[in-house]
Amino acid sequence: MKRETILNAALLLILLAIPLWAQSADEPFIITLTTRAVIFAIAGVGLNFALGFGGLVSFGHAAFFGIGGYAMGILAYHAQTYTPLMEWPFVIEGTKSMPVIWLVAIITSAIVAVALGALSLRTSGVYFIMITLAFAQMFFFFTISWPTYGGEDGLSIYIRNDFPGLNTMDPIQFYAICYVILLLVLFFVYRAAHSPFGLALSAARQNEDRIQAIGQGPYRLYLTAYVISGAITGLAGALFADLNRFVSPTMFSWQTSGEIMIFVILGGVGRVFGPVAGAALFILLEHQLGGLSEFWHIYLGAILLGVVLFARGGLFGFIAGREVAHD
Amino acid sequence: MTDAILDVCGISKSFGALKASDNITLNLRPGEIHALIGPNGAGKSTLIKQVAGGLTPDSGTVHFAGQDVTRLSTAARAQLGMGRTFQISSLAMEFTVLQNVVLGALGRRGDVFRFFKPVMRDKELLQQAHTALEQVGLEDFHAFRTSELSHGQRRQLEVAVALTLEPKAFLMDEPMAGLGAEGTERLTDFLDGLRHRAPILLVEHDMDAVFALADRVSVLVYGEIIATGSVDDIRGNPIVRTAYLGEEDAA
Numbered sequence: 001m002k003r004e005t006i007l008n009a010a011l012l013l014i015l016l017a018i019p020l021w022a023q024s025a026d027e028p029f030i031i032t033l034t035t036r037a038v039i040f041a042i043a044g045v046g047l048n049f050a051l052g053f054g055g056l057v058s059f060g061h062a063a064f065f066g067i068g069g070y071a072m073g074i075l076a077y078h079a080q081t082y083t084p085l086m087e088w089p090f091v092i093e094g095t096k097s098m099p100v101i102w103l104v105a106i107i108t109s110a111i112v113a114v115a116l117g118a119l120s121l122r123t124s125g126v127y128f129i130m131i132t133l134a135f136a137q138m139f140f141f142f143t144i145s146w147p148t149y150g151g152e153d154g155l156s157i158y159i160r161n162d163f164p165g166l167n168t169m170d171p172i173q174f175y176a177i178c179y180v181i182l183l184l185v186l187f188f189v190y191r192a193a194h195s196p197f198g199l200a201l202s203a204a205r206q207n208e209d210r211i212q213a214i215g216q217g218p219y220r221l222y223l224t225a226y227v228i229s230g231a232i233t234g235l236a237g238a239l240f241a242d243l244n245r246f247v248s249p250t251m252f253s254w255q256t257s258g259e260i261m262i263f264v265i266l267g268g269v270g271r272v273f274g275p276v277a278g279a280a281l282f283i284l285l286e287h288q289l290g291g292l293s294e295f296w297h298i299y300l301g302a303i304l305l306g307v308v309l310f311a312r313g314g315l316f317g318f319i320a321g322r323e324v325a326h327d
Numbered sequence: 328m329t330d331a332i333l334d335v336c337g338i339s340k341s342f343g344a345l346k347a348s349d350n351i352t353l354n355l356r357p358g359e360i361h362a363l364i365g366p367n368g369a370g371k372s373t374l375i376k377q378v379a380g381g382l383t384p385d386s387g388t389v390h391f392a393g394q395d396v397t398r399l400s401t402a403a404r405a406q407l408g409m410g411r412t413f414q415i416s417s418l419a420m421e422f423t424v425l426q427n428v429v430l431g432a433l434g435r436r437g438d439v440f441r442f443f444k445p446v447m448r449d450k451e452l453l454q455q456a457h458t459a460l461e462q463v464g465l466e467d468f469h470a471f472r473t474s475e476l477s478h479g480q481r482r483q484l485e486v487a488v489a490l491t492l493e494p495k496a497f498l499m500d501e502p503m504a505g506l507g508a509e510g511t512e513r514l515t516d517f518l519d520g521l522r523h524r525a526p527i528l529l530v531e532h533d534m535d536a537v538f539a540l541a542d543r544v545s546v547l548v549y550g551e552i553i554a555t556g557s558v559d560d561i562r563g564n565p566i567v568r569t570a571y572l573g574e575e576d577a578a
Binding site for chain 1: 379380400401402403405406411413417418419420421422426427429430431433434435437438439440441442443444445446447449488492
């Protein structure tokens with residue numbers, strides 16, 4: 001078996017074992033912490049689809065994370081206040097149903113990604129980084145000045161949304177939901193990475209002349225990757241909001257974009273399971289170093305610097321070596 | 328008009344005061360190898376870009392397979408059947424050799440927007456890829472990472488990828504560059520047979536190869552085609568001798 005496969009399996013097992021242990025040891029906080037890691041992992045896997053496979057360094061994925069969050073917040077807010085979302089031309093009611101919220105989060109993020117991607121992908125390099133950042137900041141300031149949904153203070157949702165047959169307020173049951181979604185997302189991304197689209201996208205990242213010479217324009221490939229990427233990160237945003245039962249403009253902030261990117265870089269850019277390792281490591285550091293000092297980010301910065309300078313492939317590159325070309 | 332597959336008609340392209348292409352007319356007929364020669368800086372690369380896409384001429388037209396492609400994108404021209412190899416190898420360097428060729432076969436088939444089928448298990452694509460690798464003599468290297476190949480092997484791989492595209496015409500930009508004597512000889516033999524599958528517009532510096540292969544030769548000097556004719560015509564042409572071949576003889 002390849003080292004990478006073993007590492008992948010080990011990661012999934014650890015993410016299964018920790019909450020099970022915490023459940024038996026009656027440590028709900030640890031379960032919540034692991035849930036955070038899993039949700040961040042989904043967001044990172046989403047960004048990695050654009051950044052790792054397509055080479056699109058989006059510094060604005062908080063836009064999708066926040067859209068997912070507000071999709072949950074707005075729908076649940078209207079459900080808990082018994083007010084319709086809109087009455088004209090037809091009535092849309094709020095909802096507390098998770099699957100519906102997820103679907104709305106995915107579709108809204110995808111639509112926004114089409115618009116943002118269509119504009120941003122006309123640029124490349126540093127300009128692409130800056131324009132994606134600018135779009136995310138636009139959402140940030142828009143939500144801050146949008147009093148209907150709490151403005152700067154955000155929106156509190158008193159009870160976690162419903163999933164048929166489960167008690168979502170029970171930490172381990174909510175964890176199970178997030179874990180299964182992570183598995184599904186990883187499965188989809190793994191298949192996509194090895195599909196004809198994945199091959200073409202990776203080729204476009206490596207050499208645009210080449211992809212054109214085989215008769216494909218890189219723009220359509222990039223835009224598709226960007227939309228898929230945004231939709232996955234949007235789904236993670238909806239879960240994150242449900243975990244906290246709270247949404248605020250912070251989800252749109254550039255720090256959030258940076259953190260999602262850190263998951264990808266820490267774990268290993270372009271490795272399907274990389275962001276899972278990255279997000280888990282991030283939460284571990286946040287928890288351990290955060291206990292040492294309020295200024296734990298300074299240590300995180302040092303570690304990130306070390307990874308970028310000495311272990312370019314992140315955790316995956318360090319342990320599993322250079323990526324084995326897929327067969 | 329002839330039944331040429333590629334018809335370049337009076338194209339001009341200037342960069343500031345520099346006339347990189349000056350009213351160039353040339354065509355490519357089925358079954359032939361048409362070599363394009365000229366000293367460095369004569370405008371060969373500029374011409375190739377206008378034919379294959381990437382540069383739009385200031386005036387004049389490019390017709391390919393009966394269609395005006397003057398303003399089409401590189402990708403669209405490739406879809407119509409232009410099989411291009413690059414002067415500087417343009418391959419996906421992180422890919423294995425096999426992946427690069429499968430990518431070509433995938434481009435030929437066109438169904439790139441599929442997200443769930445493992446592409447490297449697609450029997451049809453694999454078979455086309457292996458056939459192409461065998462033809463250029465790279466089959467033994469199919470599992471190598473492309474960045475591990477020698478310069479010459481990368482040239483061969485470029486040709487293999489172009490083969491998988493099953494193009495209507497090949498545009499080859501110095502395929503022999505850096506191949507070495509043995510490699511050049513092998514590729515010369517191979518291209519000799521290839522012309523019957525699709526005609527080749529061959530930009531090449533290696534005069535032995537050009538004279539061995541070409542049905543027609545066009546000579547480009549300072550953006551202008553100063554002569555087009557058979558190998559013997561060109562060899563005997565006094566203008567060409569002074570403008571171009573003379574320099575080589577003296578060297």
